[in-house]
Amino acid sequence: MLRLTIPRETDLPALADYRREVFLGDGDFDGTAGLGSASDAAEWLARLKVLSSPDAPRRGWLRTFVYLGYNGEQLCGIVNIRPTEDEAVRTAGHIGYHMRPSERRRGYGRELLLRGASLCRVHGIAVPLVCVQADNEASIRTALSAGFAPDGEERHPEFGRILRFRADF
Numbered sequence: 279m280l281r282l283t284i285p286r287e288t289d290l291p292a293l294a295d296y297r298r299e300v301f302l303g304d305g306d307f308d309g310t311a312g313l314g315s316a317s318d319a320a321e322w323l324a325r326l327k328v329l330s331s332p333d334a335p336r337r338g339w340l341r342t343f344v345y346l347g348y349n350g351e352q353l354c355g356i357v358n359i360r361p362t363e364d365e366a367v368r369t370a371g372h373i374g375y376h377m378r379p380s381e382r383r384r385g386y387g388r389e390l391l392l393r394g395a396s397l398c399r400v401h402g403i404a405v406p407l408v409c410v411q412a413d414n415e416a417s418i419r420t421a422l423s424a425g426f427a428p429d430g431e432e433r434h435p436e437f438g439r440i441l442r443f444r445a446d447f
């Protein structure tokens with residue numbers, strides 16, 4: 279079972295290692311609340327403080343709470359919760375998640391998604407939504423295996439066809 283933590287400065291070495299692995303692998307940081315677009319892990323941590331603050335919407339961002347998933351000392355994945363009913367949730371979802379490439383296919387993605395659904399309820403979202411790019415077969419399988427049910431699709435100008443899944447449990 280993964281241990282979820284709120285990111286803090288003590289996580290900087292693990293986050294730097296995580297970033298390095300993703301950059302050397304597929305380079306896809308979707309679901310990390312911008313970890314790949316930050317210049318380094320320290321900048322990302324600073325950005326998270328703004329994302330989780332009530333000020334985030336005034337800056338054009340969805341308010342987002344980020345959690346790190348550890349198996350022992352290994353940072354395995356990231357899950358983030360967007361507790362809003364803003365229209366942007368229709369293509370972003372209430373839950374974003376990302377798995378470290380070396381930790382995929384071990385059930386951690388499903389666990390992060392289920393834990394994310396529980397966190398949504400803590401943040402006041404009764405029926406959590408996860409959105410997946412239509413060509414992301416692994417994430418579609420993960421959502422379905424976690425008990426999320428198809429709930430339509432949207433077109434996003436940048437990301438194309440987005441499939442929506444709702445927690446119906």
